[in-house]
Amino acid sequence: KQEVTQIPAALSVPEGENLVLNCSFTDSAIYNLQWFRQDPGKGLTSLLLIQSSQREQTSGRLNASLDKSSGRSTLYIAASQPGDSATYLCAVRPGRGSTLGRLYFGRGTQLTVWP
Amino acid sequence: DTAVSQTPKYLVTQMGNDKSIKCEQNLGHDTMYWYKQDSKKFLKIMFSYNNKELIINETVPNRFSPKSPDKAHLNLHINSLELGDSAVYFCASSQEEGDEQFFGPGTRLTVL
Numbered sequence: 001k002q003e004v005t006q007i008p009a010a011l012s013v014p015e016g017e018n019l020v021l022n023c024s025f026t027d028s029a030i031y032n033l034q035w036f037r038q039d040p041g042k043g044l045t046s047l048l049l050i051q052s053s054q055r056e057q058t059s060g061r062l063n064a065s066l067d068k069s070s071g072r073s074t075l076y077i078a079a080s081q082p083g084d085s086a087t088y089l090c091a092v093r094p095g096r097g098s099t100l101g102r103l104y105f106g107r108g109t110q111l112t113v114w115p
Numbered sequence: 116d117t118a119v120s121q122t123p124k125y126l127v128t129q130m131g132n133d134k135s136i137k138c139e140q141n142l143g144h145d146t147m148y149w150y151k152q153d154s155k156k157f158l159k160i161m162f163s164y165n166n167k168e169l170i171i172n173e174t175v176p177n178r179f180s181p182k183s184p185d186k187a188h189l190n191l192h193i194n195s196l197e198l199g200d201s202a203v204y205f206c207a208s209s210q211e212e213g214d215e216q217f218f219g220p221g222t223r224l225t226v227l
Contacts (some may be wrong), residue, residue, distance in 0.1 A: 031213050043119075043205060044158075044218040089158070093213060101146055101212035102171055105158040 002027045006090055006106035013113055015082060021075040021109045023090030028071045031093040034103065035064050035075050037086040044089065048075075052095070080113045087111070118142050119219035121206050127225045128196060136191045136222045138206030146170070147189035148207040148216065149181060158205070164189055165212060196226045 003026045013019060023033070032051045036044040048057045048064040050073065056065040063076040077084060087110045091103040119140045128134055140147060148171075149161040163171035167183045178194045193200060206219040 034215060036218075043220040044207075046215055046217060049215045087156070091158075101148060101163040101165070101209070101216075102160055103216065107155070107157055 002030075002092060002094060002104040004090060004092055004104050004106035006088075006109050008109055009107065010110040011112070013080060013111075015080060015113055015115050017080050017113075019077040019080050019111070021077070021088050021090075021111070023073040023075070023106055025071045025073075025092045025104070027094070028068050029095035030068060031095050033064075033066055033073050033093070034091045035062075035073075036089040036091065038089060038108070039086045047088075077111075080111075082113050082115050085112050119206055119208055119217050121204075121219040121222050123222060124220065125223050125225075127227065129227055130196055130198060132196050133192070133194045134196060134224070135193070136204055136206075136224075138189050138191070138219060140187055140206075140208040140217075140219075142208055142210075142217065144208040144210050144217075145186060146209045146212050146214075147183065147186075148209075149189065149191050150205040150207060150218075152203040152205060152221070154202070162189075162191075163212070170212065193224075196224075198226050200224060201226045 007022045034049045035047040050066045061078040066073045087108040089108045090106045146165045148163045152158045162181045164183045180192045183189045203221045207216045209216045
């Protein structure tokens with residue numbers, strides 16, 4: 001069974017810092033990996049989706065990388081801002097042969113960016 | 116212009132009652148999901164439907180019954196509510212099963 005771990009569980013940084021959030025998964029046979037952010041009391045917002053054949057995806061100040069063979073993904077946030085404060089969730093989708101719709105979530109990294 | 120919507124946003128009820136949560140998506144997606152987020156914020160899939168057909172049914176008590184009247188709607192009916200059912204329930208959708216999933220705002224269920 002796929003297990004997803006996110007480190008650190010919480011992170012508090014001053015505005016302007018570049019950040020790296022880590023995600024690891026136990027079964028490297030994934031179809032793709034999706035990063036989300038969750039604001040308090042709100043739903044999940046999809047940030048980036050990386051297919052298993054890709055090494056990285058970029059959106060604005062966000063860059064997500066994927067090393068499938070080692071079971072790792074990182075989310076890089078450049079020039080962090082207070083508005084980036086949220087919980088960041090990593091989720092993996094099992095590879096073909098399994099039910100593709102099933103997402104396995106990590107427990108998230110709670111990020112606080114202070115001015 | 117809301118993509119995935121859920122009603123109600125908050126639901127407070129007594130043990131033993133029956134309640135429903137509604138979900139609608141206007142993205143034209145074929146696949147819809149229900150997730151449960153527990154008190155420790157851990158998200159776990161409960162069900163998925165593709166074109167109104169049940170695809171995923173996790174180990175969920177059969178007090179929980181999803182119903183998909185059409186592709187745009189996936190409702191969750193819960194019978195005989197228990198204290199342990201208190202959680203936030205999220206609906207999501209994607210074009211196909213392996214595609215990017217989009218989530219609704221969640222329904223916070225509190226069972227007293």
